[in-house]
Amino acid sequence: MQLITYINDLLYRYECVIIPGFGAFLTRQKSAYIDSNTNKFHPPSKIVSFNRQLQANDGLLANYVASVDKCSYETALQKIRNFTAEVSRDLLEGKEVSFKNIGEFSLNEEKSIQFEPVEHQNFSTSSFGLSTFVSEEINREIYKEESKSEKEIEPKVLNTERKPSKPYLKYAAIAVIALSAVGLGSMKIYESQVQQFNYAERQKANSLIENQIQEATFVISNPLPVLSLNLPKHTGNYHIVAGAYRLEENADKKMDELREKGYSPFKMQASKYGLHQVLYASFESRSEASKKLYQIQANENADAWMLVQEIK
Template structure:
């Protein structure tokens, strides 16, 4: 039976996962799987007449287990511990989950959902339907509104028309015919005035176009006659500087000795990378970066490529750098 301390760590880590789901679309738990969020627009449930606000729906993918550094870095920053200590806590966390699932228990992640194994021993995830991870919908809740029955009012109006039909007398019809001729006369006069206005506008546009063409022709002639001579032109200066911007950085290694970090930078530069040596961390480590990215998925793809072809121990750092 897990101790009280183990249960406390378990509850804390599930809370951290919930916090990250408000900010990111993918939160990977190393060695266990990834929580993914997907935006869903506001909609109406016609069966219950319920109006639902926009939301972020949570799903789970067991195939995404490679450590991208996001969860471990967040745990380390919140609990003010080293990155290695945070990884050890996550490993204990996933081991406890796997053990309890194999015993047939249902594992509940607070504010996220529940995990269990089916008869084929496959992992099943049931998200918590009431939870909404969309910050743009904060404070909005679902509500029920009765359906508007427009057909009822239509039938009532038709019944009133049958009881009190509208009858036009001959005098009214005669007056209506005079009004019709008067309206035709007004339309004819308006058409004549509109035609005159259109003719005037056309003449003005033709005049403006002719004057604009004259001005353009004069300017082109003056430009062709001008001669520009620059003595002793300055040489073209070409600078190629590595750019490391964004929150997602692929780390080649962290070194206690700065000389070792400098050697790693030279090695990566010889291989065609644009490495960057960061300022020492609060633990005195000098981290060397392969590259930095604005987009998280692009960074994950590059990390997989580097792990496969260059450095199996590379990992992702998620933070702002100066």
């Protein structure tokens, strides 16, 4: 039956697939496990079960049938009704109905539907390609015995025979020790003399430096020229206003911001309304001011405007 293939496809994607008027297939996740009796490793899986109570149509199966068979929704529902009617008739006649790769249906003595899922089928897409395998039991006792045998090492026989001593070696050793002691004592005396000499020379150098400092006169023969800064002044009656602020500290922040951008801003005195206006620049002619205003509005401040006023 083609409808069983559609149900099989949906079980890989969804946890609940309802066959309207018949029941619902439910899936649940099962973690990987090891069968201790057979030493068989089973991968993670998604197991399917059946619930007879869920029969209300949720539209999932009908929409899928309609999209695959390219038919209307009502036609898809009619196909599902015909399918469930055929399955129910076979069950009432005492037949076992097999859903390929899903499970088998049958009726018990109380005429209740029984479902037996297929054991080898795994609906988990994350475990695709993983299969069960058997691993032979590891004999750890054999490994321990081998380890012990590997550690067995034949004992070494020490040669206790004493070789004849050579008396001239003793005198040579005594001579070396004596020469070392004399050299060490001479080195200590030399280091002491060097330290005393260095200390005396350091004292002479410090005295000489102190005398030179006391006799020195600080005269600047070539003074640096006076640095004069010509700050641009806001002249003219046409001014580009960056903003007007009731709090003077906000106006000062705006001034710092404009300085960082390379402007030479100017803060006007508070107006009669108590606003502190901050200027980008001032110009003698309206054309120059308009050109600068359009440039500022286009690039950084669309709210800038022109003020025509004489600044005293």
